Amino acid sequence: MSESNYYLGFDLSTQQLKCLAIDDQLNIVTTVAIEFDKDFPQYKTKNGVFIKDDGVIDAPVAMWLEAVDLCFERMAKSIDLKKLQSMSGSCQQHGTVYWNCDHLPNDVKPSSNLVKQFAGCLSREVAPNWQDHSTKKQCDELTEKVGGPQNLAQITGSGAHYRFSGSQIAKVHQTEPEIYANTKKISMVSSFFASILVGDIVPLEGADACGMNLYDMEEHKFNEELLSVVDKDTESLKKKLSDPPTSCDEPKSLGTVSKYFQEKYGVNANCQVYPFTGDNLATICSLPLQQNDVLISLGTSTTILLITENYHSSPNYHLFNHPTVPHHYMGMICYCNGSLAREKIRDDINGESTTCDWTKFDEALLDDKTESLFNEDQIGLYFPLGEIVPNVNAITKRCHFKYDDCHVELNDVDSFPDNRLDAKNIVESQALSCRVRISPLLSDEASCAQESKVLGSDLNVKFDYDSSPLSSYAKRPNRAFFVGGASKNTAIVRTMANVIGAKHGNYRLETPNSCALGGCYKALWSLLKESNRETASFDRWLNDSFNWERDCEFVCHSDATKWEKYNNKIRALSEIERAAASK
Numbered sequence: 001m002s003e004s005n006y007y008l009g010f011d012l013s014t015q016q017l018k019c020l021a022i023d024d025q026l027n028i029v030t031t032v033a034i035e036f037d038k039d040f041p042q043y044k045t046k047n048g049v050f051i052k053d054d055g056v057i058d059a060p061v062a063m064w065l066e067a068v069d070l071c072f073e074r075m076a077k078s079i080d081l082k083k084l085q086s087m088s089g090s091c092q093q094h095g096t097v098y099w100n101c102d103h104l105p106n107d108v109k110p111s112s113n114l115v116k117q118f119a120g121c122l123s124r125e126v127a128p129n130w131q132d133h134s135t136k137k138q139c140d141e142l143t144e145k146v147g148g149p150q151n152l153a154q155i156t157g158s159g160a161h162y163r164f165s166g167s168q169i170a171k172v173h174q175t176e177p178e179i180y181a182n183t184k185k186i187s188m189v190s191s192f193f194a195s196i197l198v199g200d201i202v203p204l205e206g207a208d209a210c211g212m213n214l215y216d217m218e219e220h221k222f223n224e225e226l227l228s229v230v231d232k233d234t235e236s237l238k239k240k241l242s243d244p245p246t247s248c249d250e251p252k253s254l255g256t257v258s259k260y261f262q263e264k265y266g267v268n269a270n271c272q273v274y275p276f277t278g279d280n281l282a283t284i285c286s287l288p289l290q291q292n293d294v295l296i297s298l299g300t301s302t303t304i305l306l307i308t309e310n311y312h313s314s315p316n317y318h319l320f321n322h323p324t325v326p327h328h329y330m331g332m333i334c335y336c337n338g339s340l341a342r343e344k345i346r347d348d349i350n351g352e353s354t355t356c357d358w359t360k361f362d363e364a365l366l367d368d369k370t371e372s373l374f375n376e377d378q379i380g381l382y383f384p385l386g387e388i389v390p391n392v393n394a395i396t397k398r399c400h401f402k403y404d405d406c407h408v409e410l411n412d413v414d415s416f417p418d419n420r421l422d423a424k425n426i427v428e429s430q431a432l433s434c435r436v437r438i439s440p441l442l443s444d445e446a447s448c449a450q451e452s453k454v455l456g457s458d459l460n461v462k463f464d465y466d467s468s469p470l471s472s473y474a475k476r477p478n479r480a481f482f483v484g485g486a487s488k489n490t491a492i493v494r495t496m497a498n499v500i501g502a503k504h505g506n507y508r509l510e511t512p513n514s515c516a517l518g519g520c521y522k523a524l525w526s527l528l529k530e531s532n533r534e535t536a537s538f539d540r541w542l543n544d545s546f547n548w549e550r551d552c553e554f555v556c557h558s559d560a561t562k563w564e565k566y567n568n569k570i571r572a573l574s575e576i577e578r579a580a581a582s583k
């Protein structure tokens with residue numbers, strides 16, 4: 001029997017609850033994955049959520065409570081939870097959970113279960129999901145309150161976004177007044193999960209709170225003007241939000257795991273629970289990222305992440321406080337149409353939607369013969385859901401394009417000559433969008449204007465709020481790390497790698513569960529630091545402790561010729577997004 005101690009990292013994401021256990025040497029000892037649709041069919045979710053009318057997308061909180069019990073039940077069969085020293089983790093960002101009480105009942109019986117004992121504490125059965133698109137009114141109110149998107153981004157790190165907690169809570173207040181009146185506390189999904197483990201409602205976490213459009217990033221406190229848009233009684237709202245959020249400066253335990261988990265699953269009575277953070281914020285804790293490295297998370301959402309010390313805000317991207325490294329920020333661009341959009345093309349190519357087999361999709365991606373069908377003059381947008389960037393309604397748009405120095409001409413088509421070309425076009429356009437949108441977040445060292453004939457031009461091209469010279473997009477990241485479910489797909493990774501063009505290699509984690517792994521590292525380092533067994537900052541500790549050989553796999557170099565070829569599509573991408581926005 002192993003003498004090692006264990007540290008758990010969770011990831012309560014859109015479609016699954018995942019949990020990893022690591023030992024003192026950061027070995028992944030075991031993994032548990034609960035799939036909401038498959039393990040809890042009684043809730044009838046699709047990919048973990050309910051898709052309703054008018055852009056409303058939410059998820060049943062009771063299902064998450066059941067998933068926590070099932071996760072511990074399975075984990076207890078796999079490792080000795082008496083050796084469990086600390087837990088932390090990540091959750092899908094921006095979602096909010098509404099409680100009808102100030103404190104959770106502390107007489108939770110191990111003979112019962114979490115849903116039986118906590119579902120009655122909810123004033124609202126469902127939590128808004130990050131894919132929701134129903135809060136335009138509330139987003140406009142927040143933006144107007146502070147004088148525009150640039151000001152909102154400067155204060156909160158982001159322009160207004162439908163999925164952000166501030167607009168979602170405002171909508172509940174405006175459209176469900178009785179529920180709001182009956183709500184004593186509001187958690188984000190990350191603090192909800194930590195509350196269940198500790199057995200009482202805990203404050204929001206200081207990095208995930210940056211995903212609300214309410215929190216002043218530089219003042220490290222809620223912005224009164226923005227709070228007033230949600231609820232004029234800002235003191236009452238701050239009480240609901242358990243103000244202030246936890247600090248990201250020094251790790252501080254939220255307390256020991258509750259008696260329920262000690263008695264029901266045999267968890268060590270002294271196991272410490274550290275604040276959970278947002279899933280992307282945990283992902284950047286799963287790798288020792290250096291300047292100009294980028295991390296591409298291919299989960300339900302596609303997000304491209306990097307770490308920066310510079311607080312240069314813009315409504316074109318997001319900045320969050322780093323969850324474990326003071327005075328550092330996470331830069332992020334997030335897409336709604338990631339894996340699920342690729343799954344639709346996969347099923348089209350397969351001619352069925354039951355096998356979920358990627359073989360034909362992958363062959364199409366890597367089949368250079370399809371390039372002879374003029375893939376190079378094709379551009380497509382595949383948005384089965386409304387997209388975040390660009391901010392457009394659901395649309396699928398395929399075009400052939402021509403361009404000269406003055407303009408780009410798009411010719412819409414219903415389909416390309418072979419539906420296998422959709423595999424190339426969806427992955428390329430998703431990657432090209434990531435690439436152009438991270439450019440402003442990369443430092444000048446990433447510039448390679450001299451390497452590109454196409455990007456030498458000073459022709460202006462517009463994405464989101466900015467119109468910039470094409471040459472400003474001549475940047476290549478240092479290294480690219482692919483994580484998330486689709487990072488297991490080498491064809492997708494190789495294609496994206498050639499579009500994004502990292503200069504020093506493309507890698508992926510051994511585990512696709514980077515968010516949960518980041519939670520493990522956060523749990524271990526936080527305990528060592530708080531108990532004075534470690535003095536190094538989180539980034540230095542991870543840099544010294546991370547086992548590159550064991551935990552990270554080199555996938556490929558970026559093909560500079562292909563990278564240059566994709567530069568020809570940047571203006572066409574801007575033009576097709578403009579055309580989609582006008583629909």
Ligand SMILES: Nc1ncnc2c1ncn2[C@@H]1O[C@H](COP(=O)(O)OP(=O)(O)O)[C@@H](O)[C@H]1O
Binds near residue numbers: 015343358
């Ligand atoms: N071999 C594969 N090829 C392409 N995509 C894959 C593959 N395996 C899993 N995926 C995608 O990964 C997605 C789930 O990724 P994951 O990171 O677990 O999502 P989340 O954390 O958002 O729940 C699925 O929607 C699926 O489409």
Ligand SMILES: O=C(CO)[C@@H](O)[C@H](O)COP(=O)(O)O
Binds near residue numbers: 013092093163278301
């Ligand atoms: O909204 C965002 C980030 O802003 C999403 O990244 C969600 O945090 C959920 O992501 P998945 O892990 O489910 O893809």
